Structure formats: structure tokens, C-alpha cells
Amino acid sequence: MSHKRDKILVIGAGAIGGISAAMMKLKGYDVTVIAKNRETAEKISQSGLRISGIKGDFLVKIAAEHQIRSLTFAPDVVFHATKAYDLEKSLPELLPILHSESRVLSMQNGICEPIFEKIFGAERTIGCIVGWGATMHAPDSLEMSSLGDFVIGTMDGRKDPMLPRIQEMLSSVLPVRISENMLGYLYSKLIVNSAITSLGVITGLPLGKMLSRRKIRRIFVSVMQEAMQVAEALQINVEPYGGRLDYYSFTNGNTLIDHFRRHAVIRIIGFKYRRLYSSGLQSIAKGRPTEIDFLNGYISQMGQEHQIATPVNNLIIELVKKIESGALKSEIKNIHHILKELS
CATH class of the missing domain: 3.40.50.720 (NAD(P)-binding Rossmann-like Domain)
Structure with a gap:
């Protein structure tokens, strides 16, 4: 009907x-x-x-x-x-x-x-x-x-x-x-947006160039790992992103093979969407705020409420806020602030 x-x-x-x-x-x-x-x-x-x-x-x-x-x-x-x-x-x-x-x-x-x-x-x-x-x-x-x-x-x-x-x-x-399982789908998209959209704002790079860099891929993985720790605390059954990216298998494991597999997956994503610019970066270019509070901000807030540490997401929020205010520019050297947290 x-x-x-x-x-x-x-x-x-x-x-x-x-x-x-x-x-x-x-x-x-x-x-x-x-x-x-x-x-x-x-x-x-x-x-x-x-x-x-x-x-x-x-x-x-x-x-x-x-x-x-x-x-x-x-x-x-x-x-x-x-x-x-x-x-x-x-x-x-x-x-x-x-x-x-x-x-x-x-x-x-x-x-x-x-x-x-x-x-x-x-x-x-x-x-x-x-x-x-x-x-x-x-x-x-x-x-x-x-x-x-x-x-x-x-x-x-x-x-x-x-x-x-x-x-x-x-x-x-x-x-x-x-x-x-609507929450599982929403959280799945939130995770990938928290990595792609926010790192795009921080680096100023299109997705392909951004994810071709190993150091940025390390940050990408860390964002996802923190997000999945929060999901576990919230008891969210996170759906595979796009029906293909299974976050559970993607974030698990700490062997050389696991690290290689994660970087390979991210490079494939970067190649597929290589010409795309972050929607957050487009907002910055138009003089508008980003949606950082509803992406990494959600992960950070839920982590704080459930006593889950989210240092990488917290630092990403801080950097994006500085870019929104004009205190920083979107450029590749900003990633060094995050890499210090990972070292």
C-alpha cells in the first residue's frame, strides 16, 4: 500500500x-x-x-x-x-x-x-x-x-x-x-567518522593521501580501538561498517600479522575514497564548526562516564577545537601532537 x-x-x-x-x-x-x-x-x-x-x-x-x-x-x-x-x-x-x-x-x-x-x-x-x-x-x-x-x-x-x-x-x-540494532549501526558509522572526518580536519589532506601515511594509520587504529573499548562498556553490539569492516576482528590481536592486516585494510579504504575530503574539513573551509562533539566527543564522554581511558580521542578533540578557533591550521604536522601520546 x-x-x-x-x-x-x-x-x-x-x-x-x-x-x-x-x-x-x-x-x-x-x-x-x-x-x-x-x-x-x-x-x-x-x-x-x-x-x-x-x-x-x-x-x-x-x-x-x-x-x-x-x-x-x-x-x-x-x-x-x-x-x-x-x-x-x-x-x-x-x-x-x-x-x-x-x-x-x-x-x-x-x-x-x-x-x-x-x-x-x-x-x-x-x-x-x-x-x-x-x-x-x-x-x-x-x-x-x-x-x-x-x-x-x-x-x-x-x-x-x-x-x-x-x-x-x-x-x-x-x-x-x-x-x-539501530544503536549498533549508528555506533559503527560513528567510529569510522571519528577517524576519517576528524583526522581530515587535523591534517588538511584528502583521504587517499592521509591514509597512505603509516603514522596516520596508527592514529586511525587507536581511535577505533578506544571506541571499541567504550562499546564494550556500553554493551553495544557494533555492526560491521558497510557490511564489511568488522571492528571486532579489525581491532583484536597484537602480532605483526595483525598490524599488517589492519594497515592493509586502511590503505584499501584510503584508495577507494582517495579523492574525498573530510566533511569536517569542508566545514572549516566555510567558516563553520565541525561535528566533533558528536563524534569523538561521544566516545570521550561515554568513556569518562564508564571509566574507560580515551587519550587519543581526547587529544583529537582538543586539536580540532583549536583549528575551529583559528589557533591552529589544518596541516600534516599536527599529527605529531597525537604521536607523542602513542609513543
């Missing part, structure tokens, strides 16, 4: 939110977008969103607003696709317009679902992993740069009757899996 009469709200007209909104609209869904910038909202309303990339090029006319309070309807499903640091402002504004059966999906990096649950309740909160890539070339010009899928589910594993409807909506974009 199709549910194309459902009213869908997408908050955030960036690369992920904008493309998701446009492709659901193309499939006949009733979609409205909230854009942070007034001029962007007006431009989208008047001219539409230009989508390009792997799934083709098209122009999609779609309703857009600048403020949540401007809406005249109660959304059935909300896809929340802003940066994690924008949640504090946007979530309270959303609460008054929801109805009792509304569902809100968190599409942020990191594990932000507990923030959603505090405001909307666990019964209205749906976790979501975005496993594909996109780039914003201009406020109304978005490119899907890599394929992948979505994973959705409740944080407590409940079989919410709305999940198949949401799966159908997001399938307009790419394939969607429903999981009963």
Missing part, C-alpha cells in the same frame, strides 16, 4: 536533505523543505532543486519554507537533516506542530537520537543511517556522488508500524533496511 498522501517535512536543504526531498517528490510524495537561509528557501520555491550525479540529472519543483513556524500543516514524517550542532535550535521549534502519530528521523552524523527522544519521546523517534554521499555545489545545485543505502529503526528495537511506510518513502532515493 502506498502512503503518498502522507505529509513529509525535510528539515535541512543541504546535500543529503535536499536530494532526499527531491527524489521523494519525484515519486509523488507531498514534500516540503525547510531551508536555513531565507534566500535559499525562496529560490527553491521559485526555481526548484537541480539534482545531478549517479542517478541522473533533473530539476524538481518543491515547496520550501525558511521557518518551521511558517508551516500550516502537521507533518506525518519529519526527516531531520541539519548538522548536529543545529539541533538545539530546530528541535524545540518542531515539537508544537507534530501530531501524536508523527515520526521524526535523525539523519545526523553521530548518535543524536537520545536528544530527539528527550524532546519528542522514544515512541516518535526513528534512528537513521545515511550510507551514501552527496555534495552541495550551490544552494539549489546538489550532486549525488556515491551510492549506498539507508538503515532505519527504533532505538529500542521495537517494530514500529510506521517503519515500512518510512522505508517506502526513502526507497525513492536508495535501498532501505530496517534494523532492530
Whole structure:
């Protein structure tokens, strides 16, 4: 059964939110977008969103607003696709317009679902992993740069009757899996983002050049090992990243063969995504903050609460904060601060 009469709200007209909104609209869904910038909202309303990339090029006319309070309807499903640091402002504004059966999906990096649950309740909160890539070339010009899928589910594993409807909506974009281990998927992505995104900010290098350096790969491994120690304390069953990178086998063992295997895996990742720059580094280039508090910051905070030492993640947070403030530049020599911790 199709549910194309459902009213869908997408908050955030960036690369992920904008493309998701446009492709659901193309499939006949009733979609409205909230854009942070007034001029962007007006431009989208008047001219539409230009989508390009792997799934083709098209122009999609779609309703857009600048403020949540401007809406005249109660959304059935909300896809929340802003940066994690924008949640504090946007979530309270959303609460008054929801109805009792509304569902809100968190599409942020990191594990932000507990923030959603505090405001909307666990019964209205749906976790979501975005496993594909996109780039914003201009406020109304978005490119899907890599394929992948979505994973959705409740944080407590409940079989919410709305999940198949949401799966159908997001399938307009790419394939969607429903999981009963949402926290395990979220933490899996958080680990790799805590290594790739944050080290990209610190070094200023594209992924290929960054992971071709053995010293950086050592840091990469240390981030993951600390994260898995925290996961054990939290009793999180961490899912393999991308269905392939099994963190348990990756981080276990201390023989020369184990070290060689880990470095080989990381080099393969670096080669596959060699031209990509960290999303955090792109944020720095635009004068915006990173999402470090929701990535390495989560590992550090949970480690502190459960008495698990996370010195490498703590130092990465400190360096990224200095880069955000302008006290440091993104450059390769910053890794020496971390290597001292590992020596």
C-alpha cells in the first residue's frame, strides 16, 4: 500500500536533505523543505532543486519554507537533516506542530537520537543511517556522488508500524533496511567518522593521501580501538561498517600479522575514497564548526562516564577545537601532537 498522501517535512536543504526531498517528490510524495537561509528557501520555491550525479540529472519543483513556524500543516514524517550542532535550535521549534502519530528521523552524523527522544519521546523517534554521499555545489545545485543505502529503526528495537511506510518513502532515493540494532549501526558509522572526518580536519589532506601515511594509520587504529573499548562498556553490539569492516576482528590481536592486516585494510579504504575530503574539513573551509562533539566527543564522554581511558580521542578533540578557533591550521604536522601520546 502506498502512503503518498502522507505529509513529509525535510528539515535541512543541504546535500543529503535536499536530494532526499527531491527524489521523494519525484515519486509523488507531498514534500516540503525547510531551508536555513531565507534566500535559499525562496529560490527553491521559485526555481526548484537541480539534482545531478549517479542517478541522473533533473530539476524538481518543491515547496520550501525558511521557518518551521511558517508551516500550516502537521507533518506525518519529519526527516531531520541539519548538522548536529543545529539541533538545539530546530528541535524545540518542531515539537508544537507534530501530531501524536508523527515520526521524526535523525539523519545526523553521530548518535543524536537520545536528544530527539528527550524532546519528542522514544515512541516518535526513528534512528537513521545515511550510507551514501552527496555534495552541495550551490544552494539549489546538489550532486549525488556515491551510492549506498539507508538503515532505519527504533532505538529500542521495537517494530514500529510506521517503519515500512518510512522505508517506502526513502526507497525513492536508495535501498532501505530496517534494523532492530539501530544503536549498533549508528555506533559503527560513528567510529569510522571519528577517524576519517576528524583526522581530515587535523591534517588538511584528502583521504587517499592521509591514509597512505603509516603514522596516520596508527592514529586511525587507536581511535577505533578506544571506541571499541567504550562499546564494550556500553554493551553495544557494533555492526560491521558497510557490511564489511568488522571492528571486532579489525581491532583484536597484537602480532605483526595483525598490524599488517589492519594497515592493509586502511590503505584499501584510503584508495577507494582517495579523492574525498573530510566533511569536517569542508566545514572549516566555510567558516563553520565541525561535528566533533558528536563524534569523538561521544566516545570521550561515554568513556569518562564508564571509566574507560580515551587519550587519543581526547587529544583529537582538543586539536580540532583549536583549528575551529583559528589557533591552529589544518596541516600534516599536527599529527605529531597525537604521536607523542602513542609513543
